[in-house]
Amino acid sequence: MVCGYVENRDVYAVKCPECGGPLIPVSEVSKLVKSRDSSGVWVWSEALVTGSYKPKITIFEGNTPLIKPRILSTFLKIRRFFLKDESKNPTGVYIDRGSATLITTLRHFKFSEVIVASTGDLTISISAYAKQARMKVKTFMPSNVSLSKAYKAMLLTDSCRFVETYDEAVAKALKQELRGYQAAVLATNPYLMDGYKTIVYEVVNELSELDNKPNYIVVPIGDGVLLASIKQAFEDLKLGNVKFLGVKARRETPLLREIYVETPLFKDFIEGLRSSGKLEIVEVEEDEALEASELMIKKEGLMVGPVGSSCVASLTKALNYGEKALKEAVVVAVVTGDSLQDPYLMRALLERTLKPKEIPLLGFTKLKILEILAYEGPKHPYEIWKSLKVKHAIDISKRAVYQHLDELVESGLAVVKDYVKVSGRLRKVYGITDLGLKELK
Numbered sequence: 001m002v003c004g005y006v007e008n009r010d011v012y013a014v015k016c017p018e019c020g021g022p023l024i025p026v027s028e029v030s031k032l033v034k035s036r037d038s039s040g041v042w043v044w045s046e047a048l049v050t051g052s053y054k055p056k057i058t059i060f061e062g063n064t065p066l067i068k069p070r071i072l073s074t075f076l077k078i079r080r081f082f083l084k085d086e087s088k089n090p091t092g093v094y095i096d097r098g099s100a101t102l103i104t105t106l107r108h109f110k111f112s113e114v115i116v117a118s119t120g121d122l123t124i125s126i127s128a129y130a131k132q133a134r135m136k137v138k139t140f141m142p143s144n145v146s147l148s149k150a151y152k153a154m155l156l157t158d159s160c161r162f163v164e165t166y167d168e169a170v171a172k173a174l175k176q177e178l179r180g181y182q183a184a185v186l187a188t189n190p191y192l193m194d195g196y197k198t199i200v201y202e203v204v205n206e207l208s209e210l211d212n213k214p215n216y217i218v219v220p221i222g223d224g225v226l227l228a229s230i231k232q233a234f235e236d237l238k239l240g241n242v243k244f245l246g247v248k249a250r251r252e253t254p255l256l257r258e259i260y261v262e263t264p265l266f267k268d269f270i271e272g273l274r275s276s277g278k279l280e281i282v283e284v285e286e287d288e289a290l291e292a293s294e295l296m297i298k299k300e301g302l303m304v305g306p307v308g309s310s311c312v313a314s315l316t317k318a319l320n321y322g323e324k325a326l327k328e329a330v331v332v333a334v335v336t337g338d339s340l341q342d343p344y345l346m347r348a349l350l351e352r353t354l355k356p357k358e359i360p361l362l363g364f365t366k367l368k369i370l371e372i373l374a375y376e377g378p379k380h381p382y383e384i385w386k387s388l389k390v391k392h393a394i395d396i397s398k399r400a401v402y403q404h405l406d407e408l409v410e411s412g413l414a415v416v417k418d419y420v421k422v423s424g425r426l427r428k429v430y431g432i433t434d435l436g437l438k439e440l441k
């Protein structure tokens, strides 16, 4: 409906049949009514496009805490400041709300298999909900996802392929020859967005009991999908005057990868909102996000990683820029990203406090390369590339393997052991070092 197209029939549609653009679910909500005999996001069935679909799949997503952090509030000098803690969803992310509405929709339209392209969280969440509906999940993910996400996805899905980039994952999922029972799902799927809107319904409902209305929302921009869903939910409730602070990472770093998107899928929507004066974008550095995490953990006792705490980091920045309206506003920051579960993340935070020498944070692919060198012995890059592809389902380019090896050597985890001649060319043979072996323990 970005172009104005409206679909009222009961059909499964993921993009506009006229312009090919994204579809945004729109509901007429004259009064927010909470249904008493439903669970999860379905208590808001009456305000959802998917509200009439059956059977309703849920694993008790939503109803997340709206926290009033007293120490942070004083620190930021924002009196009416709230955190909507989305890490308390079943798989630890707001996406669970959308997975409930999406999987219910796919069942309603008789699909039995989902093909997902994602950077991790979407795959994990959809797979968990698909189990409840006895549906199969196949996924394509970039191989630079964090270890915990890679393992969770491998445990939950029926097939998990790793490719080099997110764009490649999307291309692979879309290229699949789909049979009638299969659906390809990307982050922009409108039936996911329908569920995301319940964040707003909960916040508005809870604040109305305190005689408050939210008028400033802090939310990571990413692809713009969550932002668009939240904006539409406010429109549906006829609360169109809300302003947004959009948070994004300034550059791509291992810890902030999730909130760094070079070309957002909803680019036009984001630009439109920005030029209408309703969206302010703040870019956050990894160091600023880690500082905010430290603040939230050590002062408030909230176990929030850098992605989640980036909203607090962005508020600090916006206040410094002189965004005075914030101090008088009712500010709600949506805390996305899983709570502090990843050991690498915890180590990064600890290192800030303890300040020992820098230890590199290893991604999934580098760890697999070290594993290959440890268990299969020294190898040249082509053999490593082949082993990654055949034994570990990691489908990346040879160039990427060289890059990883360079970085492993640079950080002292691998070393060039020997040279061999392979089809007339001299090749380096890599082996693992003692430091590298320690990394695997």
Ligand SMILES: [Zn+2]
Residues within 6 Å of the ligand: 002, 003, 004, 005, 016, 017, 018, 019, 020, 021
């Ligand atoms: Zn259109």
